[in-house]
Amino acid sequence: MKQVIRATINGEARELAVEPYRSLLDVLRNEAGLTGTKKGCDVGDCGACTVILDGKPVNSCLVLGVEVKGCRIETIEGLQPGPDRLHPLQENFIKYGGAQCGFCTPGVIMMAKALLDENPDPTEAEIRFGLAGNICRCTGYTKIVEAIQATARQLGGRKGDA
Amino acid sequence: MKDLAVIGTSVERPDMPGKVTGHAMYAGDLSLPGMLHGKTKRSTIAHASIKRIDAARALALPGVRAVLTHENVPRVLHYGSPHPRSASVTRDQYILDTKVRYWGESVAAVAADSEEIAEEALDLIEVEYEALPAAFTVDQALRPDAPLIHDGRTGNLVVDPVLVKRGDIDRGFAEAALVIEGTYEMGRPTPAYMEPNVCVCQWDADGKLTAWISTQTPFMVRGILAEVLGVPYHKVRVLVDHMGGGFGAKQDLFQTEFLCALLARETRRPVRMEFTRKETFLGGRSRHPGTVWLKQGFRKDGSISARQALVTFNSGAYGSHGPGVTAVGTTALTSLFRCENVHLEGRCVYTNTPIAGAYRGYGVVQTYYALDIQMDEAAERLGIDPAELKLRNAVREGDLSPSGHAIVGHGLEECIRHGMAETGWPELRRRRRAPQGPVRRGWGMGCEMHGSSAYPGIKEQGNATVRMNEDGTVQLFTGTTGLGTGAHTALAQVVAEELGVRFEDVSVVHGDTDVVPWDIGAFASHTTYMGGRAAQMAAAEVKRALLERAADELEAAAGDLEVRQGVITVRGSDRRTTVREAIAPKKGIPSAHIVASATYRPTKSYSFAAHFVEVQVDTETGQIDVLQVVPVHELGKVIHPVAAAGQIEGGIQQGIGHTLTEDYVIDLTNGRSLNAGFVDYKMPLSMDMPPIRTIMLETAPDPGGPYGAKGVGEDPIIAIGPAIANAVYDAIGVRFRHYPITPEQVLQGLREKDSAK
Numbered sequence: 062m063k064q065v066i067r068a069t070i071n072g073e074a075r076e077l078a079v080e081p082y083r084s085l086l087d088v089l090r091n092e093a094g095l096t097g098t099k100k101g102c103d104v105g106d107c108g109a110c111t112v113i114l115d116g117k118p119v120n121s122c123l124v125l126g127v128e129v130k131g132c133r134i135e136t137i138e139g140l141q142p143g144p145d146r147l148h149p150l151q152e153n154f155i156k157y158g159g160a161q162c163g164f165c166t167p168g169v170i171m172m173a174k175a176l177l178d179e180n181p182d183p184t185e186a187e188i189r190f191g192l193a194g195n196i197c198r199c200t201g202y203t204k205i206v207e208a209i210q211a212t213a214r215q216l217g218g219r220k221g222d223a
Numbered sequence: 224m225k226d227l228a229v230i231g232t233s234v235e236r237p238d239m240p241g242k243v244t245g246h247a248m249y250a251g252d253l254s255l256p257g258m259l260h261g262k263t264k265r266s267t268i269a270h271a272s273i274k275r276i277d278a279a280r281a282l283a284l285p286g287v288r289a290v291l292t293h294e295n296v297p298r299v300l301h302y303g304s305p306h307p308r309s310a311s312v313t314r315d316q317y318i319l320d321t322k323v324r325y326w327g328e329s330v331a332a333v334a335a336d337s338e339e340i341a342e343e344a345l346d347l348i349e350v351e352y353e354a355l356p357a358a359f360t361v362d363q364a365l366r367p368d369a370p371l372i373h374d375g376r377t378g379n380l381v382v383d384p385v386l387v388k389r390g391d392i393d394r395g396f397a398e399a400a401l402v403i404e405g406t407y408e409m410g411r412p413t414p415a416y417m418e419p420n421v422c423v424c425q426w427d428a429d430g431k432l433t434a435w436i437s438t439q440t441p442f443m444v445r446g447i448l449a450e451v452l453g454v455p456y457h458k459v460r461v462l463v464d465h466m467g468g469g470f471g472a473k474q475d476l477f478q479t480e481f482l483c484a485l486l487a488r489e490t491r492r493p494v495r496m497e498f499t500r501k502e503t504f505l506g507g508r509s510r511h512p513g514t515v516w517l518k519q520g521f522r523k524d525g526s527i528s529a530r531q532a533l534v535t536f537n538s539g540a541y542g543s544h545g546p547g548v549t550a551v552g553t554t555a556l557t558s559l560f561r562c563e564n565v566h567l568e569g570r571c572v573y574t575n576t577p578i579a580g581a582y583r584g585y586g587v588v589q590t591y592y593a594l595d596i597q598m599d600e601a602a603e604r605l606g607i608d609p610a611e612l613k614l615r616n617a618v619r620e621g622d623l624s625p626s627g628h629a630i631v632g633h634g635l636e637e638c639i640r641h642g643m644a645e646t647g648w649p650e651l652r653r654r655r656r657a658p659q660g661p662v663r664r665g666w667g668m669g670c671e672m673h674g675s676s677a678y679p680g681i682k683e684q685g686n687a688t689v690r691m692n693e694d695g696t697v698q699l700f701t702g703t704t705g706l707g708t709g710a711h712t713a714l715a716q717v718v719a720e721e722l723g724v725r726f727e728d729v730s731v732v733h734g735d736t737d738v739v740p741w742d743i744g745a746f747a748s749h750t751t752y753m754g755g756r757a758a759q760m761a762a763a764e765v766k767r768a769l770l771e772r773a774a775d776e777l778e779a780a781a782g783d784l785e786v787r788q789g790v791i792t793v794r795g796s797d798r799r800t801t802v803r804e805a806i807a808p809k810k811g812i813p814s815a816h817i818v819a820s821a822t823y824r825p826t827k828s829y830s831f832a833a834h835f836v837e838v839q840v841d842t843e844t845g846q847i848d849v850l851q852v853v854p855v856h857e858l859g860k861v862i863h864p865v866a867a868a869g870q871i872e873g874g875i876q877q878g879i880g881h882t883l884t885e886d887y888v889i890d891l892t893n894g895r896s897l898n899a900g901f902v903d904y905k906m907p908l909s910m911d912m913p914p915i916r917t918i919m920l921e922t923a924p925d926p927g928g929p930y931g932a933k934g935v936g937e938d939p940i941i942a943i944g945p946a947i948a949n950a951v952y953d954a955i956g957v958r959f960r961h962y963p964i965t966p967e968q969v970l971q972g973l974r975e976k977d978s979a980k
Contacts, residue, residue, distance in 0.1 A: 082339075090252075091254070095245070096245070096248075096252035097244070097245015097246065098245065099249075099417075099418070099467070100251070100419070100497075101417045101418070101419070101467075101500065102500035102900070102901055103499060103500065104500065104900065106500070106900060106901035106902050107417065107500070107901055109417060136245065137243075137244065137245035138244065138245045138246070140244070141244055147240070147243065147244070150243075151240075151243040151244060154239070154243045155235055155236070155239040155240065155243060156235075157865070158233070158865040158866060158868070158869045160239060160242045160243060161468075161707040161708060161709070161866075161869055161870075161873065162416070162417065162418070162465075162466065162467045162468040162706065162707025163238070163239075163241075163242030163243075163247055163465060163467070163707060164249065164416075164417040164418045164467025164468060164707075165417045165467075166242050166243060167245045170243060188909075189909040189910045189912075190909075190910060192908075192909040193908060193909055193910050195908075195909070196417065196901060196906065196908060197417070197909075198414075198415055198416055198417055198468055198470075198873070198876070198877070198906070199417075199468060199707055199869070199873045200869055200872060200873050200876070201869075201872030201873045201874075201875055201876035201912055201915060202872075202876070202908075202909045202912045203869075203872045203912070203914075203915055204865070204868075204869055204872065205909070206909070
């Protein structure tokens with residue numbers, strides 16, 4: 062039996078009817094129409110489905126949809142500050158080549174956003190530790206780390222919200 | 224070469240805004256009205272006949288719309304991978320067979336209203352197996368009394384052995400001052416692309432199939448779908464836009480594509496089928512496990528007098544790319560380090576294990592691992608520095624390449640020299656590390672070469688159509704596929720450069736077999752080299768027509784015109800116009816497109832690399848850490864430096880994984896996969912990856928590639944492996960002749976070394 066849940070997704074109040082066994086990932090992709098969040102493993106190993114739930118990064122495949130009643134969820138689609146503007150993380154992932162196939166990218170960027178929100182001036186080791194749960198198979202991580210470092214510099218130690 | 228305006232610049236890749244905002248559409252993001260969800264049932268035994276299969280209970284489950292088994296799908300023997308009629312595949316698969324040949328092979332498929340119902344239905348399909356004796360290793364499969372894995376064959380060889388003979392090895396070995404031989408064993412890494420295999424199929428009322436598939440080879444997939452389903456080619460349309468990696472393996476069909484199309488036809492509704500991560504291991508493709516027995520003779524001066532090898536690849540249950548991998552991997556041993564007397568044999572063997580297929584480096588990863596490590600071994604015994612020994616023997620201009628063509632743009636020497644200078648190699652190797660403390664460090668280097676495109680094994684061609692619109696903007700129509708490497712950006716750069724327009728004024732139309740010209744697919748480091756050259760040729764033709772048009776207006780000869788960044792000038796004059804003005808409609812003259820197409824047939828081109836690596840080995844835990852990598856690549860011409868370097872860094876990541884941690888393990892008592900998931904299949908992640916100082920050389924441009932460019936995709940995964948193994952030897956004096964090299968083996972090796980003292 063579907064349950065109706067209300068949650069704030071990317072700043073917008075949403076009401077969704079969800080099966081109690083559906084993961085937040087499936088709810089986002091199939092019910093909310095937000096397919097930017099990717100399913101790479103569906104068991105919490107790869108981080109491609111990372112979203113920010115009440116300020117904390119989570120693997121959305123490991124959260125049930127019905128658990129997010131009243132919560133605030135940020136996904137990759139909500140990161141742009143305006144229609145023709147990109148978040149500095151997005152700009153720098155483009156500039157530094159932090160994405161290749163792009164499948165892990167939404168999860169990596171959301172994890173980086175959460176990291177910079179909490180620690181606006183991370184060391185390289187802290188960035189690498191922060192990304193330890195995000196598998197990227199294309200880049201070798203070099204350019205991902207560079208893009209996040211550049212963003213931290215650009216934001217001058219301010220919080221990642223830009 | 225004249226000043227380049229676009230080539231060599233890391234322009235903003237047009238695929239990137241979609242990827243960083245989540246708006247890029249992958250096949251799995253598609254949802255169609257009335258869409259059903261398909262799932263396959265996988266075997267729980269590695270080798271068996273299906274005595275009985277009963278779908279009645281599954282069909283009775285509410286929400287189940289169709290069930291397919293071997294009893295109601297077309298029985299057409301097909302090539303599981305997409306090069307029909309070429310030497311690189313064997314026709315040995317059915318969509319669903321009456322037998323299973325590996326643990327996890329699909330035996331039935333269901334389409335239902337939801338994934339959950341489809342999964343529930345799978346459990347209701349009853350399958351009765353009659354177990355058959357199985358062969359899980361190459362040794363078991365090659366025994367005279369081995370069970371036959373494919374009926375109607377005389378043994379378990381996928382193809383006749385590949386034999387290569389050049390010169391006279393007996394004479395060569397007789398000349399040798401040092402003869403060295405060894406056996407090298409390679410494990411089973413998998414590509415582990417992030418996007419699980421996925422397809423969506425829909426038929427229209429006119430009997431035309433549209434298939435959205437995450438594939439590297441849409442035209443090949445179209446062909447094989449058409450032939451197996453009995454539909455003419457023009458009634459099959461394959462679409463692929465963004466795809467989440469493939470690394471070679473997404474050239475095959477995985478049973479699912481046929482089943483998805485058949486379920487959609489039977490239900491007259493769109494059907495979506497997506498692998499779980501576990502299925503991506505079970506039903507996906509790995510690199511070929513293999514052994515290389517290698518014997519070489521060296522003269523006193525370090526030159527190689529003879530080389531003999533027996534290469535054996537484990538193909539798993541089906542042929543897939545086994546024949547191609549065997550040919551490419553085996554013949555690669557004719558080259559890299561010069562030797563006139565060569566005798567090679569390559570074999571490819573069926574076993575009852577998951578299917579090995581195409582994967583970045585295509586057989587060469589395995590054979591050059593053996594060859595390069597043996598050079599390191601020989602260097603020590605000859606008393607020559609290993610980099611110096613490889614430099615002396617490096618393949619050069621005019622040498623016969625593995626393909627039998629003379630090498631044109633070589634560059635291995637430059638790669639080795641640059642790397643030696645960059646790392647201060649002679650110093651590094653001279654300094655004798657006093658063995659103090661449990662953690663030891665060492666340096667090693669490895670070499671490789673790899674062909675751009677599969678020519679001449681496959682007589683491929685690059686195709687392109689370039690169209691200039693009436694506002695001066697340009698569209699490139701290409702059949703090449705965007706794996707994520709930035710290839711379409713590189714192609715657009717080539718067109719912009721050749722045509723003399725701004726990069727922003729070029730866009731790329733791709734990913735629709737109904738629209739774009741034929742391409743063999745994104746593999747074999749082919750796209751920039753072949754697709755790029757074809758795009759350059761078509762753009763040159765458009766430019767010729769454009770300048771003829773502009774010549775009238777400028778009252779000059781077309782041959783005196785130059786065009787750059789959208790501005791047309793007359794040489795030696797201040798008369799000028801713009802591309803936009805030249806093509807715009809004039810009074811009484813309607814504007815029209817300028818369109819040109821080109822086909823490029825290649826010669827053989829090779830890229831080269833030398834990788835220098837520092838490792839640290841903890842002699843108490845056996846842990847090996849890669850501390851830094853200096854990859855030096857000779858690429859002819861670098862079109863997009865950030866994208867090219869990114870591919871190199873990613874290849875190194877996969878190569879470190881192959882060498883140290885990645886192995887897809889099969890239980891040799893029953894054929895069952897033991898680590899089909901990312902927790903147990905260990906890949907190098909953010910904290911494992913060392914700093915990489917990438918050096919890209921342009922010393923040997925290829926006359927066949929666009930602006931001299933050669934391929935880059937496969938090269939970086941090849942040299943890193945032996946470089947690590949050689950560095951481990953430098954660190955602890957234990958020689959490993961296999962991958963992956965695990966901590967347990969390091970400890971065991973150290974114990975054996977100590978007890979031998």
